[in-house]
Amino acid sequence: MTEKNNFYTEVLEIVKQIPYGKVTTYGRIAQYLGSKRGARMVGWVLNKQKGNIEIPAHRVVNRKGLLTGKMHFEGTDLMQNLLENEGIKIVDNQIVDLENYLWEPKI
């Protein structure tokens, strides 16, 4: 489509590459793509692809480790359930010891 498709596509590529049991943040992805304040765009892209099971969007959280996007998944705690299933501990919708699970984007 357009050049912007690059941003769109790269976000998807990064999210797809998040390994099992790891997570990353919106800001980190945005910063990797060159726009450190473009974090909202990352969420926007995922919102478009939220129906795509190939995109482990549950592994993307905000910088506090808070599961801000859980409301976009089915049910009330599907996102938390998926993360806990990968061995990530979550308390009060927030990942415990985020840095321990944090994964850095790389293509």
Next chain:
DNA sequence: TTTCTGACAACAA
């Protein structure tokens, strides 16, 4: 077309 909003995060006061 203009305006507002959105899975966030940084900056200003």
Next chain:
DNA sequence: ATTGTTGCCAGAA
């Protein structure tokens, strides 16, 4: 430290 505003880009009304 806390609160409010700004930046990012695209889509919806």
